[in-house]
Amino acid sequence: MKKKMILDQVSFEIPKGSITGLLGPNGAGKSSLLRMIAGLSSQDSGTVQVFGQPAGEKMLGKLSLLPDRGSLPGWLTAEQWLSFAAGIYPDWNEQSAKQLIERLKINLDTSISAMSRGEEARLQLLTCLSRTAPLIILDEPFTGVDLISREQIASTVVAEMGDGERTFLIATHDIREMEMLFDRLVLIGDGQIKSVEDVEQLRQHGKSVESCYREVFA
Numbered sequence: 001m002k003k004k005m006i007l008d009q010v011s012f013e014i015p016k017g018s019i020t021g022l023l024g025p026n027g028a029g030k031s032s033l034l035r036m037i038a039g040l041s042s043q044d045s046g047t048v049q050v051f052g053q054p055a056g057e058k059m060l061g062k063l064s065l066l067p068d069r070g071s072l073p074g075w076l077t078a079e080q081w082l083s084f085a086a087g088i089y090p091d092w093n094e095q096s097a098k099q100l101i102e103r104l105k106i107n108l109d110t111s112i113s114a115m116s117r118g119e120e121a122r123l124q125l126l127t128c129l130s131r132t133a134p135l136i137i138l139d140e141p142f143t144g145v146d147l148i149s150r151e152q153i154a155s156t157v158v159a160e161m162g163d164g165e166r167t168f169l170i171a172t173h174d175i176r177e178m179e180m181l182f183d184r185l186v187l188i189g190d191g192q193i194k195s196v197e198d199v200e201q202l203r204q205h206g207k208s209v210e211s212c213y214r215e216v217f218a
């Protein structure tokens with residue numbers, strides 16, 4: 001069977017402590033790229049490094065991934081799931097988890113199968129952020145999430161950035177909600193990097209994240 005090229009000539013760096021938006025149309029290769037960075041799939045050529053080390057199994061403890069289309073075990077309640085997660089992640093921080101339960105308004109007694117898409121998305125984010133891993137990769141954290149919850153998620157990301165120790169890489173189509181959060185953009189289309197932008201510099205040139213996106217992809 002003929003192989004399809006999904007990513008080609010992709011080269012960029014993510015500064016430590018930044019919030020980088022990975023933006024691009026459907027099928028651009030965002031999820032494929034994030035899976036490679038997370039070490040869940042491998043490339044035929046080239047290198048992916050996470051904190052200066054090759055991406056892969058050994059780096060899994062350094063990053064926390066919210067996958068697209070991920071699903072949590074529906075037969076557990078949120079409380080049971082969080083207790084399980086606390087046991088499987090060595091870097092689980094119980095205090096962060098408690099704060100995020102409040103902030104993201106998680107109902108601990110609800111069974112996951114009875115949660116709406118948005119409620120499950122918030123629980124997924126909580127799971128991801130309750131770890132102390134320095135790199136957080138969020139693949140479309142807003143899918144099916146209502147406006148207020150999107151704002152809650154965005155402000156949670158900002159709160160998590162407080163000490164500048166964490167680095168976020170976020171693939172999203174919800175550019176408006178995230179406009180004020182990103183300090184760097186990686187624009188990807190047809191499996192290739194179209195542009196890498198410093199958001200501060202964009203603003204100095206009178207541009208917004210949205211206008212930059214339109215310029216590159218319209």
Ligand SMILES: Nc1ncnc2c1ncn2[C@@H]1O[C@H](COP(=O)(O)OP(=O)(O)OP(=O)(O)O)[C@@H](O)[C@H]1O
Pocket residue numbers: 006024025026027028029030031032033068
């Ligand atoms: N498991 C797979 N097998 C074969 N092709 C795949 C697979 N997963 C993705 N692709 C292809 O790779 C390309 C990039 O897909 P990817 O999911 O990375 O895009 P994306 O930018 O995340 O898109 P979206 O915004 O729609 O989520 C698409 O053409 C898709 O058809």
